[in-house]
Amino acid sequence: MKPLVTATDKPDDYYNEYFRGAVAFDPSWRNYSYHAVTVPDGTVVENCNFAQAEPKTEAITGENLVFRNCNLSNVAVHPSWTLEGCLTAQSYIVPDADGNDSRQFVCATPDEFDDKKPEHARPVEGKDTLAGGVEVVE
């Protein structure tokens, strides 16, 4: 399977490298970082990465899903889902000492998130505000 985003091929709603657009779930691909994903209802998903840029992102569409050992960092969790051994940490992207992206942990689950954004959090929503070595490709 080809990467979900390349220099020449992106989802129609691709905005930037932090918001890469919507794709369908394909069991042969495990890394959905920064993508919105539609997963068929009732699917059991194992060892996949759905991490998002900002807390409580509505990134996954599907009901009665079972996630095992997945990275659901910053993903808003639907009440019908079953989570087993998944990371549900909420965090903001912050620059490290070298200007590269790192993460500031905020809380362990989306339910604990209080919407307080660290002052030094890297803005990721507008392509004109990106900085620190992150290339933006329209």
Place this chain on the structure above:
Amino acid sequence: MALAATIVWEIRPATGGANNGGGFNSAAAGTDRSQQAAAQVVIDNAAIVCSTPGANSNTLTFDAGYTPSAADVGNIFCATAGTNINAGLYEITAQDATTWTVTGATNLTGAGGAGSAVTGNMGGARTGLSTGTTTVQSKLLGGHIVYIKNEAWNEAVALSASGTNDSMITVEGYGTTRGDGATASNRPLNDRNSAGAPFVISGACYHVKYLKATRSNGIGFSITNGPVLLIGCNSYSNATTGFTTTANGAFVGCEAYSNTTIGFSLGSTSATLFGCYSHDNTATGCTGTTGQKTHAFCIFEANASHGLSDTNTFTKLLNCTLDGNTGASTDGWNITSADSTIVMMNNIFSNNGRDGTRSTLGGLQAWADCNCYFGNAGVARTNFKVGPNDTTSDPGFANRSGGDFAVGTAMKGAGFPGVFPGGTSTGYLDIGAVQRRELGGGMYRGGLM
């Protein structure tokens, strides 16, 4: 006196005891009581009553409830409390009909006078390295071995004691039998469930083997002092990086995946990755910042940024596979600043989001040859020279989506070195991380993943 250098510790996270003895001197003549869940002797100042004869004493007298035996010698006694008692971990070095003689970092009895109302345990595995009234990690010395059994585990392990270069401290996971070279789910998994770092190594000179880390609220394995050698370790679904080192070290057969930032973050240090696998991380598979880096027989695939990224490094990239790293500006290997001693041989750069290799240095004088460039969305190379023996053939991976990067016939024997200087020897090495096994060839003993 300190504990002997031949102490072997036993950790059983779910079934051990926080204040069990947990250790045995492998050079002693007694019977190892640490490889059992429960303590062998529980001194509770009720059923078993002990005292010490005077100040600064290392003799423990059994006043009631237990008769010492020769089998006790060599076991660790964990003293937890008592009047004039220094809590700590002590080795039983001798015994008679009514006493143990012990040795530890301090005297068992303080300067205030004879000890009484003693409590503690001899034998039984410990629940952790950094738990209990006196932690195992605080007593580690060069030569010590810590075995950790595969049981449910959630502990902030902090290793601050140091070994020496000729006497390393070994921390090793196992499945069912010590030294079984545990793989996959047989390795102990330190699942932090969004708490702090599973492993912080701030002491020097460690061998860390066959351990797994997940769901940290930060880094999986954090190494701030060296040298440290990690073998067969696995770090996944952590809130930042899988492995981070700011010290000299090497990683052999380690795997980082689904971490929320980088798989392997190698700071200003000399570091080696050998036979490692970094995939499906939210940022780069492996980053290097300044210093000597060597990556050999590694796979960096399907990361959401570059497979490999280096800044100011002197990297040697040998027989690696960098495939399918996803993103509009994602390369197999991206270099923002580098030294001209970079060597890049026998690698596969395939199906990446942008270029196979890309340097921001127009005059980069890397020595690059016998590399395969295939199916990258951008160009094969930006600011890298074409090697005389490069290829654009399909690597013919056995099953990319299933994580099997065994190469096809086009890569067979196509790598460096070929004919050695002098012309008397010829080597045959496949291009890429995964070498072909031909019928009649040698038998591999097993894997680390």
